[in-house]
Amino acid sequence: MLIRRLFFVVLALALLITVAAAQDEPQYAGLDMDLSGITIKMANIGGGTYEAMYESIPIFEEATGATVEIVALLDGFAIDQKLKVDFATGAADYDVAWDHTSFVAQYTPFLLPLQDHFSEEELAPFSPAILDAATIDGNLYLIPRHADISPIHYRKDLYEDEAIAAAYMEATGEALAVPTTLEQIDHQARFFVENGHSTYGYTLAGRDEALNGRFYEMVFASGGAMFDENWEPVFNDEIGVAVAEMLHGWYSDGIIPADTTSLVWDGVAAYFCNGDTAIKLEWYGWYAYFQDPDNCPAISENFGLARGFTGLSLGGDAVRPSGWAGAHAFSVPASAPNPQAGIQLIKFLSSERVAYEEALLGYLPTRDDVWDRVIADAAESDRPLDRERLELAKLQVAEDFKTPPLIAEWIPFSNILYPKVQAIMLGDIGAQEGLDQAAAETRELMADAGYYG
């Protein structure tokens, strides 16, 4: 009898431990609805390292009975164009669309507000700063997926070589240390190139909204801004001009690649992966890719990360760490044929479990519970950078997170400014003249949009 009782006690304990362990595992969400026979269409970001993220979708399909059809797999800028055309023509017949905090303000009349479809409990784990960036006029239009902020990436071998450090000291009178300011980046990048230590000193995206964002980041880190409080363009002030002149100097002196103006994210990453560039600012999403020796033998285990630079000292006390930020996210078109099914899919794709699995690929989570989990995992890692990068990322998201102006005119404004910055960089036009022209065109854009009454 005693043995029998003992057996049941042990069995109960084992069950309790199993349940507790299961509760400790990150959980999927959105699987509690029967969606048999429903096809959920989604327009997604693709390319780069993104596509591995869709491997979890079959789990959702199996659990709910739904079929997920990916109707588009494009880069972010191409999706932006697709969404615009589809919304305007009423052809947005998909239930989930990839979206971004920088783009969403353009589409709000065509999106389903999501605050009534997600409970407070479901939204609680998400970073408040990112949810704020996803909320326009009190409506939540996005469910965030990955945080998007950039640390400095640098080649470690250049900073660990005593001979290089001594030569740098002799040449500049400064100690060679991982840069914290834009001016240090300028000095070091030039030194590395001029002395043959690296093919290029710095690399940045040089076209589309990507260049606009990088320019914006350098300006605000230097204490400047794109617009004043009345939405008057102010990027043509002395800070904007100084930043533009720095970019021109880098281009004309070969500090950045000759094809910089053709580069977007993949191109920038390729230069770093090949070991051809010493320093760059880059989002965290490439981390696992860079660490893989099969992909990037030149920099695997040979790069470090640091907080974004503070801007030019010209900005005085107003300089601050760079942190052009936002979030990759999901939204639901108002014209979605199966909005509820789409919402279920978003709940699944933004669940703790999927977010955790994606974080293991290197993406920055937007959920605090996943942050805790990945930081705990990284503490066990043999590679100190695994832990350091997460602590750094958390710091950046908490303190440096700075979205561009969340206005519908951001992309048209980018299309005015970035070609002018390119022209300045290439030497087609002077910095002041180019930025003045861009400011005049921007003012016309904003006036047409009704910003000045």
Place this chain on the structure above:
Amino acid sequence: MTINRAGKTQGEAPQPAPRSNRLEAGTFPYMLILPSIAVILLVVGFPLLYSLYVSFTPYELLRPNSLNFTLGKALRNYEKLLNDAIFWRSLGNTIIFLAVSVNLSYLLSLALSQLLARVTVGQGILRTLLMVPMMFAPILVGMQFRWFFNASVGLVNNFLYSLGLIQAQGQIAWLVDVPLGMFSIIVASVWMNIPVLTIILLAGTLSLPAETFEAAEVDGASGWQKFRFITFPLLAPFSYIALTIMSLDIARAFDIVRIMTDGGPAHRTEMLWTYITRLSIENTKFGLGSAMSWVTVSLSVLFTLYFFRQLVKARIVR
């Protein structure tokens, strides 16, 4: 009794057809083509007229309420365009691209067709190989040449570097520098154009009468003289057809430009097609984009009219 073609029995005096029959005979052919005309009006005419209307409005893609016509502001888009330096630059680039690409494609195709016409062994294989570029979609051609001309990992720089002609792999930024950007796009476009032109000109060359050449040989004409005074003039109808097709087809180069440079950097390779896309889709200024499309279409019509007048004049002179 035999029936004549008018349906009357022979021997009877011809009588005028009843009015209703005459009407039927007169309208029947038009009724036959009416469906086609209706489809064309629906598919081509309506969008054209609608885009003309849109061009007089401040319509923005994501602001449906902006599609309203105000008489006082109807010409605002056109005024903006006339004062837009990038529009004029893109127009200039497009004209340069058209002129160089079409003429260069023609000259190279003419040379290739003459060489091919003289090949006696393996002409079939050569013709097949020649048609390979036709199998590629323009977007793939763009991707292929973007890689060829890539500054850091491109085939062209790699080749020049291995020959010792440049000191560093990324030394020449083909897709960035002036005029290399336009040059690179033109090379890609010419590569895509040559097969069609060559096939047309080769067909023309092979159809020329042999007696004329035999007579010229008897008269002691050199190879160049035979080409200059016989082949080239007799090929003129084929050349006109080839050039017309090419001029109309050249807009396919949009994909190439979009992929290789997207009109950049700094609008250096901006063409009308890329700029219209940028205005209409990326910036959502559909009214402005429509106005630009209409200016472009008007210029194209004027160019085509001029081209055909010159063509007719040339044929009369000949």
